[in-house]
Amino acid sequence: MVERPAGFWIRLGATLIDGLLIAVVGLIVTTLIGISFEEGEIIQNIMNLLYALILPVVWYGYTIGKRICGVRIVKLDGSNVGFGTMLLRVIVAMFVYVITLGIGLIVTIFMVAFRKDKRGIHDMLAKTYVTYKKPDEGNPYQES
Template sequence: MQAGFWVRLGAMLLDALIVGLPLVILSLLITGGRPYEEYVTNILSFLYSLLVPVFWGGYTVGKRICGIKIRKVQDHSPPGIGTMLLRHVVAGIIYGLTFGIGTIISAFMVGLREDKRSIHDFIAGTEVVHDDFS
C-alpha cells in the first residue's frame, strides 16, 4: 500500500529531529562554528538521505519509525545509488529551476494521486510504501 502525504511528512520531520539536529552539532564540531558550517551540514544531510536508503533497504530512520520505505516501482527492490541520485539530484535541480513550485506540486501529487507518487518518484521510478510488517 502506498504511503500518503501525512505519513511521509511525519517521517521527514522525524529524520529532521533525530538525524538533522545531531548533524548540525557534528558540523559545528567539525568547523568550530566557522561561516562554512552550513555547507558541511548540507553535505552531511545530503549524504544521509542519499546513502542510508541504499544501505538500509529503502529506509531512513524516520521512514523506519513510520513503517514506510522507498522501493523501485518496476521490481519492488530497494533503491540503488543511481536511483537515489536521480531521486535527489535530478529532482532537486527541477525543484530549484521551478523556484519551489515543483515541490508544492509534488506535495499535492502525494496527497491527491491514487498512487501517491511525487515528481521525484516519477524521475527515479520509485514509490514510497508501507512496509510488509506494519
C-alpha cells in the same frame, strides 16, 4: 505495480524526523569541532545529502524517519533502490524544484496528497514509490 503506497502525512512525519535528527547531529558535530555557523551549514547540507542518498541504499529503502514511521522507498517493481535510483530521486529532483522556483515542490505535495499511487515528481523521475510494505513480505525481488 504500486502496493500499499504511503501518503502525504506519514511521509511528512518521516521527513521531519530525519530533518530533526540531521540538525541535532550536525549541531553536535559543528560544536565539537568549533566551526562557524556558515561552515556548519555547509557540513549540515553535505550530511543531509549523504544521508538521503546512502542510507536507503544500504537499509532496504529506509531512513531512520521512514523506519520509525514504518514506510520505505522501493522501485516500481518492488525491488530495493540502488545508488543510481537515489541520485535521480534526490539530486535531479532537487534540481527540478530549484529551476521551477519551488513550483515543482508544490506540485509534488499535491501529487502525493491526491494521486492514488501517492507518487511525486521525484518518484516519477526515479521510478520509485514509498510503501508500507516491509522488505520480507514475499516480494520475489526483495532480499530477506
